[in-house]
Amino acid sequence: MRKQVLTFAAAMLIGAPAVAQQNFDDVKITAQELEAGVSVLFGAGGNMAVSHGKDGTILIDDQFAPLTPKIEAAVTELGADPVHYVINTHWHGDHTGGNEHFGKQGAHIFAHENVRVRMGSDQMRGEQVIAASPEAALPVVTFERGVTLHLNGDTIDVLFIGGGHTDGDSIVRWREKNIVHMGDLYFKIPGWPYVDLNSGGDIENMLFSLDSAIAMMDSDTKVIPGHGPMSDRAELIAYRNAIGEAVTRVRALKDSGVTLEEAVAARPLDSFERGEGFINADRFIGFVWNSVD
Numbered sequence: 001m002r003k004q005v006l007t008f009a010a011a012m013l014i015g016a017p018a019v020a021q022q023n024f025d026d027v028k029i030t031a032q033e034l035e036a037g038v039s040v041l042f043g044a045g046g047n048m049a050v051s052h053g054k055d056g057t058i059l060i061d062d063q064f065a066p067l068t069p070k071i072e073a074a075v076t077e078l079g080a081d082p083v084h085y086v087i088n089t090h091w092h093g094d095h096t097g098g099n100e101h102f103g104k105q106g107a108h109i110f111a112h113e114n115v116r117v118r119m120g121s122d123q124m125r126g127e128q129v130i131a132a133s134p135e136a137a138l139p140v141v142t143f144e145r146g147v148t149l150h151l152n153g154d155t156i157d158v159l160f161i162g163g164g165h166t167d168g169d170s171i172v173r174w175r176e177k178n179i180v181h182m183g184d185l186y187f188k189i190p191g192w193p194y195v196d197l198n199s200g201g202d203i204e205n206m207l208f209s210l211d212s213a214i215a216m217m218d219s220d221t222k223v224i225p226g227h228g229p230m231s232d233r234a235e236l237i238a239y240r241n242a243i244g245e246a247v248t249r250v251r252a253l254k255d256s257g258v259t260l261e262e263a264v265a266a267r268p269l270d271s272f273e274r275g276e277g278f279i280n281a282d283r284f285i286g287f288v289w290n291s292v293d
């Protein structure tokens with residue numbers, strides 16, 4: 001049972017083809033209002049945010065394709081118009097699965113340029129090929145550093161800081177409402193971060209992105225993690241510090257001249273209480289090992 005749960009969680013996170021057979025019938029999309037006109041939506045896959053008002057509806061990430069009708073129903077339930085803009089925090093299938101539908105409906109999809117590049121071509125995940133997405137699913141407005149939307153009285157910054165989870169991670173910040181969607185740079189779930197090395201992920205970049213995001217926040221900032229319940233700056237700082245300390249330990253082992261196998265066997269992360277989740281300590285050690293110089 002435990003193994004099944006983990007496999008399901010893994011499929012939810014990476015949007016692997018195995019998920020095509022996954023049954024989404026029982027998934028409920030739930031909304032939590034953060035400020036007037038901005039809500040977070042939870043379902044299966046990456047957390048979504050909806051920003052709505054007189055100028056139209058903006059959806060940040062769109063989970064898996066089979067959930068699209070439920071996502072649309074949840075948007076309607078908020079009193080929002082149909083989705084006019086989609087922003088993808090990164091290319092992974094549990095954050096972009098609804099793109100094709102929304103793109104065909106006429107929504108304008110925004111993302112970092114590497115999101116379009118990766119979605120537009122076959123990608124490798126270990127031995128597994130993740131096929132290119134159809135044209136309609138691809139972002140049509142791409143950027144290198146960021147873009148700012150002036151809609152519904154909000155100033156919404158979509159910022160590429162430096163990636164880390166992949167090479168195309170954006171955070172989304174509502175300046176006046178003091179809300180930040182972190183995408184998968186931040187997991188508020190058991191286990192360790194996912195550094196997708198095949199997608200240009202890099203632990204040093206992740207730390208840089210986290211530090212820069214934290215510097216934009218204050219103690220009142222509402223922080224939306226890529227996965228898991230709502231959070232705040234204090235929790236994000238604790239997360240960043242745990243990762244930083246873990247990197248220091250793994251780097252010290254690497255510098256000492258041991259092999260990766262020996263480093264894993266030394267169990268350098270056992271004193272952390274991060275629990276068991278999608279990414280366990282052994283796998284994370286490998287990510288760090290292959291990221292640091």
Ligand SMILES: [Zn+2]
Pocket residue numbers: 013090092165184
């Ligand atoms: Zn991801």
